[in-house]
Amino acid sequence: MAVLPAPLMSLTWTDHVTGRQGFLVVDRLVRGVSSGGLRMRAGCTLDEVTGLARGMTMKEALHYDPDRAQGRYIPLGGAKGGIDCDPRDPGSYELLVRYLRAMRPHVENFWTTGEDLGLTQDLVDRAAAEAGLVSSIQAVYPLLDDEASARERLADAFAVDVDGIGLDELVGGCGVAEAALAALDRAGVPHAGTRVAVQGLGTMGGATARFLSHAGLKVVAVADVKGTVANPAGLDVEALLGARDSYGTVDRAVLREEDRELPGDAWLSADVDVLVPAAVSYAIDAANQAEIRARWIVEAANMPVRPEAEELLAGRGVTVLPDVVVNSGTNAWWWWTLFGDIGADAEDAFAYTRRSMRDLVERMLARAEADGTSPRAAAHAIVADRLPVIAERFGWYR
Incomplete structure (x- = not known):
């Protein structure tokens, strides 16, 4: 660390x-x-x-x-x-x-x-x-070199709409999805048919579900404040996203006959390969981690897995991809856009995010493998290497 x-x-x-x-x-x-x-x-x-x-x-x-x-x-x-x-x-x-x-x-x-x-x-x-x-x-x-141009560029980016959803609401989920896909690719697991459960269909969780679905993965369970909606054959992600309120709660009227309504914590024990906690912090603790059947947990939320739970999960062969890497795309997109590394264009934003996130995830997983540590420990080790350089070049305060 x-x-x-x-x-x-x-x-x-x-x-x-x-x-x-x-x-x-x-x-x-x-x-x-x-x-x-x-x-x-x-x-x-x-x-x-x-x-x-x-x-x-x-x-x-x-x-x-x-x-x-x-x-x-x-x-x-x-x-x-x-x-x-x-x-x-x-x-x-x-x-x-x-x-x-x-x-x-x-x-x-x-x-x-x-x-x-x-x-x-x-x-x-x-x-x-x-x-x-x-x-x-x-x-x-x-x-900023040119404040007026930078502010105009960011405003233009926030005005970009992709199939009825704002670019700012999608780019973070694009990064989370790419992190998951990079881990699958490294493990040689095909995208098609890989099962996913997502806790939270707000900005981050909803976009993540969308991008994973587009990549061929099967989203079989999602959870919001009303409970879990599940379908082993796969949910209609687009229909669910289109029926959300501003808090990410899905109108159950859009559910199909074969979709099932389950208790709120049922997402934890879903029969999936990838579990995406994308709502509150501390969602997975030492007690409920025993219910998890997934091979990967992808932390779209901030601090959703408690340290003691992560240790127990590792002992069972479950890999946690940490929040400091996985959900960092949203923050980075703001600055890439404002500083002018990318323009107010959806495909430009998604491509830049995918490249950056894949490079970061692959670097983290390679470091974890080389050091014999967890992905989180590897991410922290990379931070430990970079912070002194940042301090030397730019200072902590000035």
């Missing part, structure tokens, strides 16, 4: 109206800026946000290869925000605005943020404007 200093900054905010708490952890600044989304969920804690911020430092480092010619995007530091509130709460939006108003000096100066669990980018943008911010990523603007 990469040995890193304590977080640079850790804040707990208490809302004067509701008494609810919000958190901001800045793990590192690189070139004076940090990157990391803002989540909202009931039960969110400072420890959770601290772990997520450390993960963002790692994701940024993993997308910087000091031995290769780099694009325009240079890594930032890692950070994360969190609010302890159910996003379905009637007062959640006003709470979000008050949180962003309180965090405004940090967002203006060194924390770039965006959507995460429980929040959409549209909602973050609207609340940020109401809180008096120019943008949720305005702290990065001084690093």
Whole structure:
């Protein structure tokens, strides 16, 4: 595991109206800026946000290869925000605005943020404007060669629509799917007919299911807050995605006669090869890991597998592809686009994401094999190699 200093900054905010708490952890600044989304969920804690911020430092480092010619995007530091509130709460939006108003000096100066669990980018943008911010990523603007062109390019990219779904909602799932496909390819497992279960059909889980289905894999179970929907012969992924609400909950009216409704935790024990937890953190623990029958767990969510569960899974021959690699594509896409490495084009974005994610996953798995460690340990080892180089070249704070 990469040995890193304590977080640079850790804040707990208490809302004067509701008494609810919000958190901001800045793990590192690189070139004076940090990157990391803002989540909202009931039960969110400072420890959770601290772990997520450390993960963002790692994701940024993993997308910087000091031995290769780099694009325009240079890594930032890692950070994360969190609010302890159910996003379905009637007062959640006003709470979000008050949180962003309180965090405004940090967002203006060194924390770039965006959507995460429980929040959409549209909602973050609207609340940020109401809180008096120019943008949720305005702290990065001084690093751009041409701010006006960069902002226009990112706005154009967010306006790209692919079959009724925004490019920004798809690119992260494209990266998760490519991570899974790279692992299958390395193991010599054909895509066609490989069975998949996905927990969560929000932005990340829905897009992952879509790309895996397009690659020939068979999505046989998906879970949302209402429960699990399963079909051993394969679900109609497009129909399910088209029947979601803004929280990723599927309207059961679209289910076919052969689709079955099962309890919420049935996705865990589904007879699949690939399991994709794409919803909440800490979904898989030491107790429920025993139900898992999959060969691979692909962490689309942040921190869905507890460390003790991962150790037990490894003992049973189950490989966990870690979140710091698997779901890093969304964050990287923002910066590839803003800095000008890619344009506002879906095929360009998907191709760049696939190449980058495949290279990273293959490098991680090769390191794990060479070192005799887990993929997560290998990812951390790569981070440990790269962070000192980043610090030497760009500094932690300046």
